[in-house]
Amino acid sequence: MDIRVLRYFLAVTREESISGAAESLHMTQPTLSRQLMDLEEEIGKKLLIRGNRRITLTEEGMLLRKRATEILDLVDKTEAELMAPDEAVGGDIYIGGGETDAMRLIARIATDLQKSCPQIRYHLFSGNADDVAERLDKGLLDFGILIEPADMKKYDYIRLPATDTWGLLMPKDCPLASHSVIRPEDLWELPIIASNQTMVSNEFSGWLGKDFEKLNIVATYNLVYNAALMAEEGLGYVLTLDKLVNTSESSNLCFRPLAPKMEVHLDIVWKKYQLFSGAAERFLRTVQETFSSFSG
Structure with missing residues (x-):
């Protein structure tokens, strides 16, 4: 499967x-059509449904679009790392994380490192723990x-000197807003919008x-911004x-915190035995120097 043809396929999608x-x-239509037919023949599956007005994807085509995007992201990342100049620490660093105020700690490190390594570029991906892993x-x-909690078997990690607090987000004019804290019995009959992170339900x-699943869960989310809009509209x-x-x-x-208080720790993680680019290696060294004394 040719990388170049995967780029053609993604352009069509x-x-x-x-x-x-x-x-x-910047190529002719017959040439592109031939390349796509060759790709379908190579895979042995129909990928594209050619309609009168637009092209849609088969189930196999949707899978290939997802995988091709991941493959090409990795190819581009690898090329950038290999082509980074030797004389200066530069290149791309890719960081993923859930929504947490502790990301400010990472931002401070990136900002300080930028002063001595201005050729480093940062690429941020937002998602829950499952997406990031x-x-x-x-x-x-x-x-x-x-x-936390997160499955750490495959990773090395450093615990960050920060904790986040769980609680309930709600409109200011609802009855529970008058409470200073939210207790377990307050949730039992409420319509709940909950995180879909795999390991959260056991903690709750x-x-x-x-059983967490016995709550009246009316919606789930992976990033909280849209969930907040749902809460504001009364869902x-x-x-x-x-x-x-x-x-x-x-x-x-x-926002009202839970009682008894439910706090979580946060970790910066990377794959065991990871081979880093010069930029990522420098970033990790700075992280270790900054946070290692706080590691659990």
Whole structure:
């Protein structure tokens, strides 16, 4: 499977037409059509449904689009690392993380390192622990910021000197907003918007004293911004970490912590036996110098 042809395939999925993709690739339409037919023949599966107005994807085509994007991201990342100049520390660093105020710690390191290594560029990916771990495992990220609990068997890590606090995000005019804290029994009958992170439910089951799945979960989220909009419109109450959503006087939302308090630690992680670029190696060394004394 030719990398060049994968780029052609992604161009067609982006433009939704052979002619549009051919124009963007500066090649003739018959040549592009032939390349795509050869790709389908090589794979032995139909990838494209050629309609009158636009091209759509078969199930196999959708899978190839996802994998091709990951493959080409990794190819581009590798090329950038290999072509980085030897005389100066520069290149690309790929960091993924969930929504957490602790990302400020990483931002401070990046800012300080930028002063001595201005040729380093940072690429940020936002997602929950499952999303970040998947991209780490595929080599698409150098580092991840994971919120505990997380499966750490495949990673080396340093614990960050920060904790996040779980609580409930809700409109300021709802009855629970008058409470200073939220207790387990307060949640049992509420419509809940919950994180879909795999390992979170076990932690909450212990705090609740009952199976987390028995709550009235009306929606799940992986990033909290859209969940906050749902809460603001009255769909439910968001179980989330503090400091991720604006709850200032200008906001219609407020945050109330859980009681007993439920705090989580955060780790910066990387794959065991990872071979780093010069830029990523320099970044890791700075992280270790800054945070190793706090590691658990």
